[in-house]
Amino acid sequence: MKEPECDDVTLQDFVDGWLDAAQEGRVREHLAACARCRAEERQLRRLLARVAELPRTVAPPHDLWPGVAARLGGRRASPPAEVETIERPRRARSWNVRRWVLQTAAAIVFTALGAALGRLIPDAGETTAAAVRPASSSAFAAAETEYLRAKDALWLVAASRRDELSPVTMEIVRRNLVLIDEAIWELRQALAADPGNPHLESLLLAQHRRGLDLLRRLSARSA
Amino acid sequence: MRRCWRASAALLAVLAPLAAGAQTEVERRVPARAEGTVEIVNVAGSLVVSGWDREEVEVTGTLGRGIDALVVRAVRGEVKVEAEPGRSGHQGSAHLEVRVPHRSRVAVETVSAEVLVAGLEGELDVESISGPVEVEGDPSAVAVETVSGDVTVRRARGRVAVETVNGRITIEGGRDLRAQSVSGAIVVDGAGEVERAELGVVSGRILFAAALARGAEARLSSHSGAVEVALPGASAARFDVSSFSGRITNELGPPAEKAGRFTPEHKLVFGSGDARVHVETFSGSVTLRKR
Numbered sequence: 001m002k003e004p005e006c007d008d009v010t011l012q013d014f015v016d017g018w019l020d021a022a023q024e025g026r027v028r029e030h031l032a033a034c035a036r037c038r039a040e041e042r043q044l045r046r047l048l049a050r051v052a053e054l055p056r057t058v059a060p061p062h063d064l065w066p067g068v069a070a071r072l073g074g075r076r077a078s079p080p081a082e083v084e085t086i087e088r089p090r091r092a093r094s095w096n097v098r099r100w101v102l103q104t105a106a107a108i109v110f111t112a113l114g115a116a117l118g119r120l121i122p123d124a125g126e127t128t129a130a131a132v133r134p135a136s137s138s139a140f141a142a143a144e145t146e147y148l149r150a151k152d153a154l155w156l157v158a159a160s161r162r163d164e165l166s167p168v169t170m171e172i173v174r175r176n177l178v179l180i181d182e183a184i185w186e187l188r189q190a191l192a193a194d195p196g197n198p199h200l201e202s203l204l205l206a207q208h209r210r211g212l213d214l215l216r217r218l219s220a221r222s223a
Numbered sequence: 224m225r226r227c228w229r230a231s232a233a234l235l236a237v238l239a240p241l242a243a244g245a246q247t248e249v250e251r252r253v254p255a256r257a258e259g260t261v262e263i264v265n266v267a268g269s270l271v272v273s274g275w276d277r278e279e280v281e282v283t284g285t286l287g288r289g290i291d292a293l294v295v296r297a298v299r300g301e302v303k304v305e306a307e308p309g310r311s312g313h314q315g316s317a318h319l320e321v322r323v324p325h326r327s328r329v330a331v332e333t334v335s336a337e338v339l340v341a342g343l344e345g346e347l348d349v350e351s352i353s354g355p356v357e358v359e360g361d362p363s364a365v366a367v368e369t370v371s372g373d374v375t376v377r378r379a380r381g382r383v384a385v386e387t388v389n390g391r392i393t394i395e396g397g398r399d400l401r402a403q404s405v406s407g408a409i410v411v412d413g414a415g416e417v418e419r420a421e422l423g424v425v426s427g428r429i430l431f432a433a434a435l436a437r438g439a440e441a442r443l444s445s446h447s448g449a450v451e452v453a454l455p456g457a458s459a460a461r462f463d464v465s466s467f468s469g470r471i472t473n474e475l476g477p478p479a480e481k482a483g484r485f486t487p488e489h490k491l492v493f494g495s496g497d498a499r500v501h502v503e504t505f506s507g508s509v510t511l512r513k514r
Binding site: 166168169172173175176179180183186187190199200203206207210213214217218 | 352353368370371386388389403405406423425426444446447465467488503505506
């Protein structure tokens with residue numbers, strides 16, 4: 001079983017500010033003694049900073065409405081006979097823009113991941129184990145590293161909008177991410193007993209892919 | 224400029240401001256292209272989308288507390304329908320029935336609204352969080368993504384792609400199926416022949432009970448969830464079944480040939496073995512039986 005004091009999920013919650021004071025205290029004590037987790041924490045905070053630097057207002061390019069609305073805005077006094085102008089509630093607009101920005105952030109992460117995995121795995125778009133079988137065990141290790149990096153980045157994108165998501169949705173997602181993590185842990189245990197087993201390696205990468213898909217969807221949605 | 228704009232965009236927009244807390248009946252109709260795009264946004268409540276023969280989109284229904292406006296706009300025959308939440312902070316709900324040209328490409332976006340789509344022949348794309356989604360009829364392609372909502376697709380004729388987190392997925396029909404869930408069940412119980420299926424879960428179970436077309440390929444993957452494959456008696460298929468620690472039960476007849484070097488792997492061939500069925504699990508059991 002994974003060492004409880006080196007728990008990645010807890011560390012992510014710590015960086016996200018989700019822990020209560022007692023839990024934070026325990027994590028700080030652990031960080032003082034664990035170089036690996038300190039490095040992990042620094043990496044998480046760097047990723048969070050990159051997410052925060054993403055543009056906050058970007059007009060969805062596929063939406064014709066902003067241009068039309070701008071034109072209408074200059075003519076409110078005498079709109080065309082067949083058109084009624086719309087004063088769109090600010091809240092609805094910001095919802096759409098924020099969502100688009102976060103989709104962009106998720107897309108950036110996925111594009112980078114796709115480029116990295118494309119060199120390692122025949123078809124990284126598939127989630128069945130056979131389809132994500134890496135060319136070799138060294139490729140497997142590299143692929144898993146890329147998955148973990150991308151997963152961390154996407155989790156931060158998703159976590160940055162936790163205020164928008166309903167607690168019920170977040171709990172469902174959290175529980176299912178735990179299920180995926182447990183599957184990954186079981187597969188790693190099996191791989192430790194049978195190193196290089198290509199069947200287990202491909203199952204493991206398939207689970208990573210599922211976790212990423214879930215985070216991607218969470219990053220692109222709001223509730 | 225004004226003339227240019229009027230020539231290039233036929234726009235009809237309707238704003239229905241609502242008194243706070245009131246239930247407001249709405250009825251709007253705008254022109255649409257026969258094979259155009261209809262985008263519908265309704266965060267909560269219910270939504271029924273149905274196809275009809277007219278080149279128009281009609282929206283009827285009720286807007287409840289927390290919905291400030293129903294916006295229906297058409298630009299060059301492309302239509303967007305949106306029940307817009309207000310600034311009150313309440314999550315408003317609307318109950319809408321939208322009729323669209325039956326060959327339209329329809330995109331639905333919701334959070335918790337119940338969605339029912341029927342009578343469409345064009346592509347359908349639904350994004351939801353927790354609302355159940357039910358599709359009946361024969362869209363050329365169906366794509367549904369949700370977190371916890373159950374998804375049911377009946378009588379599909381083409382490509383069906385469904386992703387949930389813990390929502391149950393039920394697919395009846397369709398030739399090209401792709402379904403993924405973490406802990407939700409996936410049930411494929413098709414009346415027609417499947418050409419391609421890719422189903423994956425972590426802990427949910429998979430039931431694949433459908434006929435396979437000649438040359439079909441089905442890939443079923445699970446970590447700990449049980450996988451059950453039920454095929455018609457005369458199916459000609461080659462099975463590759465592997466599981467690290469799950470029990471493999473073959474009720475189809477011939478004994479399995481264990482072929483795996485690393486993990487228990489069984490190969491079975493029925494008839495010409497034209498179709499291919501790949502099943503792989505870590506600890507989930509696998510059962511092969513007649514449908």
